[in-house]
Amino acid sequence: MRYMQQSSPVSAHRAGFxxxxxxxxxxxxxxxxxxxxxxxxxxxxxxxxxxxxxxxxRTTEFGVELFFCISGFVITxxxxxxxxxRAFLADRAIRIYPTLWASIFVIIGLGLVTRAHxxxxxxxxxVLFWLPANLLALPGIxxxxxxxxxxxxxxxxxxxxxxxxxGWWGIARAGRTALWPMVPLAFVVLALHPRALLFLAGVLVxxxxxxxxRISWLTNRPILMSAIFLLAWxxxxxxxxxxxxxxxxxxxxxxxxxxxxxxxLIAATCGFAGVVRGVGPLGRLLRRPVLQYLGTISYSxxxxxxxxxxxxxxxxxxSGLTDAVGWNAQLxxxxxxxxxxxxxxxxxxxxxxxAVGVRLRRRLHHPAPLADRAAPAxxxxxxxxxxxxxxx
Numbered sequence: 001m002r003y004m005q006q007s008s009p010v011s012a013h014r015a016g017f018x019x020x021x022x023x024x025x026x027x028x029x030x031x032x033x034x035x036x037x038x039x040x041x042x043x044x045x046x047x048x049x050x051x052x053x054x055x056x057x058r059t060t061e062f063g064v065e066l067f068f069c070i071s072g073f074v075i076t077x078x079x080x081x082x083x084x085x086r087a088f089l090a091d092r093a094i095r096i097y098p099t100l101w102a103s104i105f106v107i108i109g110l111g112l113v114t115r116a117h118x119x120x121x122x123x124x125x126x127v128l129f130w131l132p133a134n135l136l137a138l139p140g141i142x143x144x145x146x147x148x149x150x151x152x153x154x155x156x157x158x159x160x161x162x163x164x165x166x167g168w169w170g171i172a173r174a175g176r177t178a179l180w181p182m183v184p185l186a187f188v189v190l191a192l193h194p195r196a197l198l199f200l201a202g203v204l205v206x207x208x209x210x211x212x213x214r215i216s217w218l219t220n221r222p223i224l225m226s227a228i229f230l231l232a233w234x235x236x237x238x239x240x241x242x243x244x245x246x247x248x249x250x251x252x253x254x255x256x257x258x259x260x261x262x263x264x265l266i267a268a269t270c271g272f273a274g275v276v277r278g279v280g281p282l283g284r285l286l287r288r289p290v291l292q293y294l295g296t297i298s299y300s301x302x303x304x305x306x307x308x309x310x311x312x313x314x315x316x317x318x319s320g321l322t323d324a325v326g327w328n329a330q331l332x333x334x335x336x337x338x339x340x341x342x343x344x345x346x347x348x349x350x351x352x353x354x355a356v357g358v359r360l361r362r363r364l365h366h367p368a369p370l371a372d373r374a375a376p377a378x379x380x381x382x383x384x385x386x387x388x389x390x391x392x
Contacts, residue, residue: 023286026294031063072202222274
């Protein structure tokens with residue numbers, strides 16, 4: 001652990017497994033779970049229901065953006081290890097789709113049976129019409145009907161993966177000049193979907209852009225930097241009359257939201273650099289066994305806990321328990337929904353992520369280190385992940 005604390009973000013990343021990043025997955029997943037408890041609409045204690053307390057509690061919603069930091073960081077190394085753009089996309093599809101598809105079909109079944117949670121007016125024909133788009137994780141980037149409420153972020157993930165693969169393909173055939181037409185397109189996409197800016201934070205950290213000692217006083221304080229990001233991003237949502245996913249940087253440019261976004265992005269990048277190095281009390285927390293376990297099941301937990309929570313909330317209301325516990329409703333909800341969420345995530349990780357994933361990878365391709373491949377492909381990936389391109 002001491003070596004990991006002292007090593008640079010790039011060397012730690014290339015070493016393969018980074019326990020600090022792995023624990024961060026668990027921490028961010030727990031934050032999102034807490035947000036769904038706070039956002040459940042159930043009664044809570046008056047102190048926790050105050051505007052100031054709600055402002056702080058609802059910052060946990062943006063654990064999703066911090067997951068984007070992890071994705072930008074991890075994908076930089078994944079690109080180096082993949083044998084081709086096609087193999088890279090196949091690996092990402094194997095990672096994302098099996099668990100997503102299983103959770104979507106469970107949601108559809110429960111929704112059509114209970115006619116709750118937005119399924120009151122859905123017909124079989126309507127479900128079948130929008131099912132392919134949802135299975136491909138398109139709603140999110142596209143404002144289409146979405147079956148799984150948490151899957152909007154996977155749309156961002158898949159768009160990021162597709163952009164990386166297209167960039168790699170272009171560079172391998174025409175050199176770095178192939179990327180220049182993509183720069184204005186990338187700017188427009190990021191402006192239309194500001195939450196995707198956090199992918200850049202992870203890429204910058206993976207490429208060692210924050211290793212300068214002149215800013216170490218920022219990167220050595222990941223708790224403070226992460227808190228500044230969460231508060232600034234929450235302030236942006238507070239200034240926005242609709243959900244933050246439906247606003248753009250063009251709209252933010254006319255008021256305080258744009259400078260807040262700059263502050264938030266800088267803070268998130270510096271904070272994540274500290275997370276990667278595992279400095280201070282946060283680093284020690286991230287390496288604890290409970291967060292390491294949550295990191296292992298974090299993707300499955302992210303997709304299954306909303307389903308478990310919806311079932312528990314439905315039963316609490318139907319049985320009269322919600323009224324019986326009064327101000328304790330949110331606390332009881334938290335306690336009752338956690339075990340089934342963890343059990344579902346554990347089984348899903350073992351079966352869908354690991355067993356099914358290993359079998360599909362063996363059937364489709366056998367990843368090899370990029371260094372073992374042809375030089376043009378290696379040069380393409382290094383160019384795609386270079387700090388200069390990431391900052392342009």
